[in-house]
Amino acid sequence: MNILDKKKNSTSFNYYKITTGLYIILTMYSLLVSIYLSIPLLLYGIITNKKGTPLFIALFFSILGYSFTPPFEFDLYRHYESYEYYLQYNEFLYPIKDFYLSFLFLIGKNLSLKKEFLYFISILIYYTSILTVVLKLKKNVPLTGTYFFIIFVLFILNNTVVEITGLRFTTALGFISLFIYYNYIESRKKTSYFFLFLSVLSHFxxxxxxxxxxxxxxxxxxxxxxxxxxxxxxxxxxxxxxxxxxxxxxxxxxxxxxxxxxxxxxxxxxxxxxxxxxxxxxxxxxxxxxxxxxxxxxxxxxxxxxxxxxxxxxxxxxxxxxxxxxxxxxxxxxxxxxxxxxxxxxxxxxxxxxxxxxxxxxxxxxxxxxxxxxxxxxxxxxxxxxxxxxxYVFYIRGLKFDFINTNLVAVLFNIM
Known part of the structure; x- marks a missing residue:
């Protein structure tokens, strides 16, 4: 491929660019209809570093994970059991080790939310946090090409939706990722220590x-x-x-x-x-x-x-x-x-x-x-x-792959 071909391809790619506002509208709409429709838009958002992409990808995983029914072996089973006990008796079934779960329990009880919101929120926090870090690195370092793809994939796979079923530690890890980035890369001390404080509250x-x-x-x-x-x-x-x-x-x-x-x-x-x-x-x-x-x-x-x-x-x-x-x-x-x-x-x-x-x-x-x-x-x-x-086998078995109901509207309707 010669230089003219590269220039032509670059121009062609620019021709198909969409504005940030339109990207946000289209992605939100696709998440409201079915998360699977949002996949091309999410990939586009990653490549072009569009605003809102970390949140949208986090919503994708949150909606997918919402349908998971945990078996007895999972920490999430115990957290769900404890939450339902708290709703009924206004006290904790198990000793609370950190403030994160007790805070979610309090919010859930006051808003009359179903137990699945615990997992939904935890996935949302974790993926929004780590993807914010990755895409900021892509923009500010900058990371390009294959190397960005490698870093991105390793960040995503370091902790999967299966590990997030523990809720507390992965939430803390998400906040720690933000602390490390803001403190050591952008030197935003106040912001970074806020996230460090949240991480300690999430998991001691x-x-x-x-x-x-x-x-x-x-x-x-x-x-x-x-x-x-x-x-x-x-x-x-x-x-x-x-x-x-x-x-x-x-x-x-x-x-x-x-x-x-x-x-x-x-x-x-x-x-x-x-x-x-x-x-x-x-x-x-x-x-x-x-x-x-x-x-x-x-x-x-x-x-x-x-x-x-x-x-x-x-x-x-x-x-x-x-x-x-x-x-x-x-x-x-x-x-x-x-x-x-x-x-x-x-x-x-x-x-x-x-x-x-x-x-x-x-x-x-x-x-x-x-x-x-x-x-x-x-x-x-x-x-x-x-x-x-x-x-992972238990997790896949516990998921419900439903094209029609795997969307943000269905999840919010069920949680409420």
Whole structure:
């Protein structure tokens, strides 16, 4: 294709551009009729970076997920059960760990909303948040072509609608994504700390992030040193694997008792979702081996990405890469506590994707960019593979694919 052909194609493409106002009207109309009609418009909005696209894509997933009927194994089943109990007795069936769910319960009761609105709102918040970040990166960095597509897909797949059935942590992750972007890319401090505050209210476990930020500022000389950073990474991994389990468990349970707040400390340290998860769930030898492989990969990936950042000549000047390294070091301490550690990996992936979107990490004899993105792809592929063998199957079975009723009008009518 010669230059004239490119120019001709470019002119032809511009000829078919639609205004932002018309795009919003057409997309809203399609979502009101059937979400499947909106797919071409959503793709157009992504390519051209139209305003409102993050919200429209979030609405697409919210409407699709609304029809999901959770089986007993899902956290969403428990949240629905608790909400209906709250509507009937005006008290919580289970101890409330965070403010997010209690706030939604209160809103739902006052507006007489059905239980499905909990999932609908949570999907809406998460996808609006992460897609706002991705499309702002596309506009301001800018990200173009294949590389934008790769970053976009990895952001979307880092947490799927299946993981969002837990409601609280994914909502917190969405707010954290906005915090990282506004704080480290646009330097809008007040806006960023507002989202950080919302993330902590959504899931108490993310209180670890402001703690890491404070430690990073207090010990900035320690983290600025490449050698010290590498030593701390491997020391933390060894400590997490072999030494700190009883100390961390004691500290987490102590925090729960000291502040008189319920965070499920025993469950996430030694219970069903903690250090003894594999034993308590009765995993087979094959299952145990697979879990060990999954854990090993989840340790290896942040180690490799951290070293990639540390080896860059601008490491000491880049606050976001230092945050990634510091978070990795602190998170490795939680390696024995299965669920907590793996949840923190989502936060690391979001941070790494934003970093790789904004800076090139190609060295003389090594393509750090390719290695880092490949590591993230490996992590997400493993996550999806596990999901397809378990929870994703339940999710697909629980969905209702109905062309006529899968629209915003039907959802709002049913929720009300």
């Amino acid at each position: 476990s993310v209180i670890i992030l402001p703690i890491v930020i404070i430690l990073l500022r207090l010990l900035y000389k320690l983290f600025n040193s490449r050698l010290n950073a590498i030593i701390m990474i491997f020391t933390s991994v060894i400590a997490g694997l072999y030494f700190v389990e009883p100390i961390v468990a004691f500290a987490v349970i102590g925090v729960e008792k000291l502040f008189n707040i319920y965070i499920g400390a025993e469950t996430y340290t030694s219970g069903l979702w903690g250090a003894d998860r594999v034993t308590l769930h009765g995993f087979s030898q094959t299952g145990i081996m697979f879990e060990n492989i999954k854990l090993g990969i989840s340790i290896l990936i942040p180690v490799i990405i951290s070293i990639t950042f540390i080896l860059n000549k601008d490491y000491g000047k880049n606050e976001l890469t230092k945050l990634f390294v510091a978070c990795s070091i602190i998170f490795f301490i939680f390696i024995p506590f299965d669920t907590v550690y793996l949840r923190y990996q989502y936060l690391l992936i979001v941070t790494a994707l934003i970093i790789f979107a904004t800076k090139n990490y190609k060295f003389k004899y090594l393509d750090g960019q390719f290695i880092g993105i490949s590591m993230i792809f490996l992590k997400i592929s493993m996550q999806i593979t596990v999901g397809l063998l378990s929870t």
